[in-house]
Amino acid sequence: MxxxxxxxxxxxxxxxxxxxxxxxxxxxxxxxxxxxxxxxxxxxxxxxxxxxxxxxxxxxxxxxxxxxxxxxxxxxxxxTPEALRTRAPDPARRDLPAFALLRAVAPIIDGCGLEWGPAGSAGFELACAMPAITRDSDLDIVVRAPTPLPREDASALFDALSQAAQKEDTRIDVQIETCDAAFSLAEFARVGLRVMLRHADGPRLVANPWAAA
CATH class of the missing domain: 2.30.30 (SH3 type barrels.)
Incomplete structure (x- = not known):
């Protein structure tokens, strides 16, 4: 640890x-x-x-x-989520949809050169080795982006992850983490729209999450 x-x-x-x-x-x-x-x-x-x-x-x-x-x-x-991404689930549970999707998206996000890892139920189970996900669980992912991520790159990443999720018939929720806040990749991938930036002191709508931080 x-x-x-x-x-x-x-x-x-x-x-x-x-x-x-x-x-x-x-x-x-x-x-x-x-x-x-x-x-x-x-x-x-x-x-x-x-x-x-x-x-x-x-x-x-x-x-x-x-x-x-x-x-x-x-x-x-x-x-950290980054440490958990290298952990394997119990062999009897590795084929649950969220874990199968986690394996499928790993090379996609790695190819972007970003630090990332699982959060939510999948991350919790990988941390404590206690069952937490079910067949209906979403896969929650945290991606670290302390410096600005071009919107076109975010859109390409979102499309690739969505295709992988569709193939596994499982939902994926990706949060992009700046140095002190977070926002949804799905929102940021839609060109021209403001995103809900989540700070410790509350949410706000912004056009540029890094400038707002």
């Missing part, structure tokens, strides 16, 4: 909670059971409270999501 303090955690990073970490305040009952099965939380895009990092806890059911904040001293390890 990545060393925890090499850099500040970013949205979509998965954090392993250290043993004996105090329970989150006001957490529903399922949170403790979920963390006992897999002691991982995902970094959320939200303001910090002091030095505490905004995180989310996943439950077994789709509607079980809980937002909280955690101090860095309670983080045991950190896994």
């Amino acid at each position: 990545d060393r925890v303090m090499e850099r500040a955690p970013r949205p979509h990073d998965l954090l392993r909670i250290a043993p004996a970490t105090p329970a989150f305040d006001d957490a529903p009952a399922w949170v403790a059971a979920s963390l006992a099965r897999a002691p991982f939380v995902v970094v959320r895009r939200a303001p910090r409270i002091g030095a505490a990092i905004p995180v989310g806890v996943r439950g077994m059911a789709r509607g079980e999501r809980f937002g909280a904040w955690i101090e860095t001293r309670h983080i045991d390890a950190m896994l």
Whole structure:
């Protein structure tokens, strides 16, 4: 696993909670059971409270999501989407549609020279080795673009990924991450339209995500 303090955690990073970490305040009952099965939380895009990092806890059911904040001293390890892209799922689950699509899109995104990795259910399962995706799960991808990505390149990437997703009969959702915000590849690929740029302090409509940041 990545060393925890090499850099500040970013949205979509998965954090392993250290043993004996105090329970989150006001957490529903399922949170403790979920963390006992897999002691991982995902970094959320939200303001910090002091030095505490905004995180989310996943439950077994789709509607079980809980937002909280955690101090860095309670983080045991950190896994980035980029690190997870080289992990293989359990052999018995590798042919689930989201994992099959993950293998199919790898050479497409690699060919663009961009840093990227799986997020969402696929990323969580690869991190903790606990079943999280189903046959109906989308594939969530994070692509790092700290410098501007030409819109024509984004459109070509979107088209190639959409074709791969159609072939696997699975939906794909790609988030482009700038240095401090994110937006949808699907929105940015449509020439001339503004995109919804998501900051920790809230969303805004912009024409150029990098200039807005």
